[in-house]
Amino acid sequence: MFYFLIITLEQLAKEIQILTVSELTKEIRKTLEETFIQVSVIGEISNFKQHISGHWYFNLKDADALVNCTMWKGFNQYVFFKPQDGMKVILNGKITVYPPRGNYQIDVRSIKPAGVGELQEAFERLKKKLESEGLFDEARKRPIPSFPARIGIVTAIDGAAFKDMISVARRRYPLLEIVIAPAKVQGSGAAESIVDSIILLNDFGKVDVIITGRGGGSLEDIWAFNEEIVARAIFNSKIPVISAVGHEVDFTIADYVADLRAPTPSVAMELATPSADEIFGYINDFSYTSLQIILELLERKTNIVRDNFNSYGFKILPDILNRKSQQVDQLISKIFQNVDKLIFTTKNDVNLFSATIKSYDIQRVLKRGFVLVEQNSKFVSRASDFIKGKKAKLKFYDGNIEINK
Numbered sequence: 001m002f003y004f005l006i007i008t009l010e011q012l013a014k015e016i017q018i019l020t021v022s023e024l025t026k027e028i029r030k031t032l033e034e035t036f037i038q039v040s041v042i043g044e045i046s047n048f049k050q051h052i053s054g055h056w057y058f059n060l061k062d063a064d065a066l067v068n069c070t071m072w073k074g075f076n077q078y079v080f081f082k083p084q085d086g087m088k089v090i091l092n093g094k095i096t097v098y099p100p101r102g103n104y105q106i107d108v109r110s111i112k113p114a115g116v117g118e119l120q121e122a123f124e125r126l127k128k129k130l131e132s133e134g135l136f137d138e139a140r141k142r143p144i145p146s147f148p149a150r151i152g153i154v155t156a157i158d159g160a161a162f163k164d165m166i167s168v169a170r171r172r173y174p175l176l177e178i179v180i181a182p183a184k185v186q187g188s189g190a191a192e193s194i195v196d197s198i199i200l201l202n203d204f205g206k207v208d209v210i211i212t213g214r215g216g217g218s219l220e221d222i223w224a225f226n227e228e229i230v231a232r233a234i235f236n237s238k239i240p241v242i243s244a245v246g247h248e249v250d251f252t253i254a255d256y257v258a259d260l261r262a263p264t265p266s267v268a269m270e271l272a273t274p275s276a277d278e279i280f281g282y283i284n285d286f287s288y289t290s291l292q293i294i295l296e297l298l299e300r301k302t303n304i305v306r307d308n309f310n311s312y313g314f315k316i317l318p319d320i321l322n323r324k325s326q327q328v329d330q331l332i333s334k335i336f337q338n339v340d341k342l343i344f345t346t347k348n349d350v351n352l353f354s355a356t357i358k359s360y361d362i363q364r365v366l367k368r369g370f371v372l373v374e375q376n377s378k379f380v381s382r383a384s385d386f387i388k389g390k391k392a393k394l395k396f397y398d399g400n401i402e403i404n405k
Helices: 009-015 021-035 116-132 160-172 190-204 228-236 253-257 265-272 276-310 317-359 362-367
Strands: 039-050 056-061 066-071 088-098 103-113 150-154 177-180 209-214 241-245 372-375 392-396 399-403
Touching: 021 088, 039 066, 066 088, 103 116, 116 228, 116 253, 150 160, 150 190, 160 177, 160 209, 160 265, 190 209, 190 228, 209 265, 228 253, 241 253, 241 265
Parallel strands: 066 103, 150 177, 150 209, 209 241
Antiparallel strands: 039 056, 039 088, 056 066, 088 103, 372 392, 392 399
């Protein structure tokens, strides 16, 4: 005998708990997030990306596993360095689940290098990269002006480094004008702040040299000057840049790129400005030396003039001048004679021309008994031109007679 068991899906669901995907994910998320509220994990960064929103997305991995990580802008702005692929770090955060993809991730709250060695390795990696691109080439570095009118300073205005630079400038070169572009020089956002200030001074344009730096500190404190964006801002600056990070032994990436490296901010200001005392000393030395040179030159020239005055050639000079003066007098007399002769000849020519003109005077001709015959408003000069029977006018010296026939 066979028996059949008929059961509905609703009854089956009651017998066996069946979850939807969303419900399962929700349970997993609840379990993970309540269990791993606070975790510290060490691993190597890979596939690091900074979103346009400012959030960071990356993976943390070791030899056998990989986990997704997210660090929101509100937290990553407190990180003093820029994470790089391959850097070993320790991060703190909590486990969260991203339901749309069903995977878990670490919601990072803080991150730091696993050791100083990690920062040094990142430093060497960036240094090698920028060096290969030519950012450290000595040939492209520009000279620092000897007498700058304005110096731009990029640093924290509440720091001792800024006060030291101002003090040095006042002591060495009071004529100097200083343009201040305040910047954050430590911690999160410091690199971006330094870049913005360098660009601002370049846009302003009326600056002869830029000093960027800060006082000394640990590798973490000065790390902003090891960031790639700072190096490229210095490289792209149209104005010469002095890097002045107060760490006299070690170099930063900014030191390699800058046109000049100074061990401290105070030394940077000394290198960028002439000393007023040295200038006055130079002026005094120049004035004294110039006076001595002028006096020696005058003495040499005086001796030359004295020697020439006592020489035979100079003694006969009055005779030469007298002879030349006599020749000039003779030439002047000859000129006057020629002028008189020319005037006389010209006067005779004028008289002759005047007499000739007078001989052609019509009144003189008529006075001698000649008559002018005018007919049809024209003078008749030939008998053949005279028209008989037509009115004519006879012009005598003492009057005119008209002939009607």
